[in-house]
Amino acid sequence: MQGWVDRLLAQGLYHFTPEEAYHALGEQGAGADVALSRLVARGRLVRPVKGLYVLVRPEHRLVGAPPPLSYIDPLMHHLGQPYYVALLSAAALHGASQQAPQELQVITDSWRPSKTVGRGRIRWIRKERLAMSATQVMQIQTGNVVVSTVETTAADLVRYRRYAGYLDNVATLLADLGAHLRAERLVDAVHGDLPTAQRLGFLLRVVGHGDLADAFRALLDLDAARLCPLDPAAPTEGALRDHEWRLLVNTDIDPD
Numbered sequence: 378m379q380g381w382v383d384r385l386l387a388q389g390l391y392h393f394t395p396e397e398a399y400h401a402l403g404e405q406g407a408g409a410d411v412a413l414s415r416l417v418a419r420g421r422l423v424r425p426v427k428g429l430y431v432l433v434r435p436e437h438r439l440v441g442a443p444p445p446l447s448y449i450d451p452l453m454h455h456l457g458q459p460y461y462v463a464l465l466s467a468a469a470l471h472g473a474s475q476q477a478p479q480e481l482q483v484i485t486d487s488w489r490p491s492k493t494v495g496r497g498r499i500r501w502i503r504k505e506r507l508a509m510s511a512t513q514v515m516q517i518q519t520g521n522v523v524v525s526t527v528e529t530t531a532a533d534l535v536r537y538r539r540y541a542g543y544l545d546n547v548a549t550l551l552a553d554l555g556a557h558l559r560a561e562r563l564v565d566a567v568h569g570d571l572p573t574a575q576r577l578g579f580l581l582r583v584v585g586h587g588d589l590a591d592a593f594r595a596l597l598d599l600d601a602a603r604l605c606p607l608d609p610a611a612p613t614e615g616a617l618r619d620h621e622w623r624l625l626v627n628t629d630i631d632p633d
């Protein structure tokens with residue numbers, strides 16, 4: 378088993394199922410499972426979910442596992458669930474300057490508990506209309522990974538702000554991403570969610586992307602939009618009104 382795993386590594390292959398190991402070695406049952414368990418105990422393999430083994434390259438053995446981004450695609454295919462890398466993780470892949478995310482954030486269509494493998498952590502976030510979200514495929518060292526487009530990333534950062542460090546950090550990221558955003562694609566990204574559109578447009582203006590905010594607003598129908606708070610978790614008493622975006626500005630935005 379060890380020799381076969383080493384050959385996989387030499388071939389640039391990074392994951393396999395127990396059935397693939399059984400077929401390759403002509404052995405299955407308790408003996409093969411014990412051999413796999415021993416390799417897990419020795420830190421040569423990790424099993425992020427039942428039925429999938431991931432090889433641990435030498436440079437990752439001190440931290441117990443490869444980074445989750447390197448195996449999230451085969452993991453999600455193994456689970457049979459649609460997904461995309463999102464929020465802080467997607468913003469980093471799109472070039473937003475920030476500290477490295479402490480977890481891999483993944484949007485899928487059903488709830489799953491967070492998972493820690495070695496020192497890496499995967500957080501799954503449920504999104505009902507996932508199929509409507511624009512994504513792209515990025516190539517990484519171990520293969521391909523599905524990532525939210527820059528516009529989907531921007532909308533998700535506002536919509537799921539509590540996973541993104543709240544509005545100050547969202548504003549910081551939008552300042553970096555703004556040059557890559559297109560107004561017509563932002564309209565598609567908000568899926569008709571007017572409160573998200575209102576907050577997103579306001580934040581884009583705050584961080585210096587006024588032309589983009591103007592173009593975005595021109596494509597929106599805000600006549601029927603309700604007055605809503607910039608921060609739903611903060612009190613609105615005494616908040617100033619932003620008539621352009623129909624917002625109660627009930628918090629100060631202080632991007633880094």
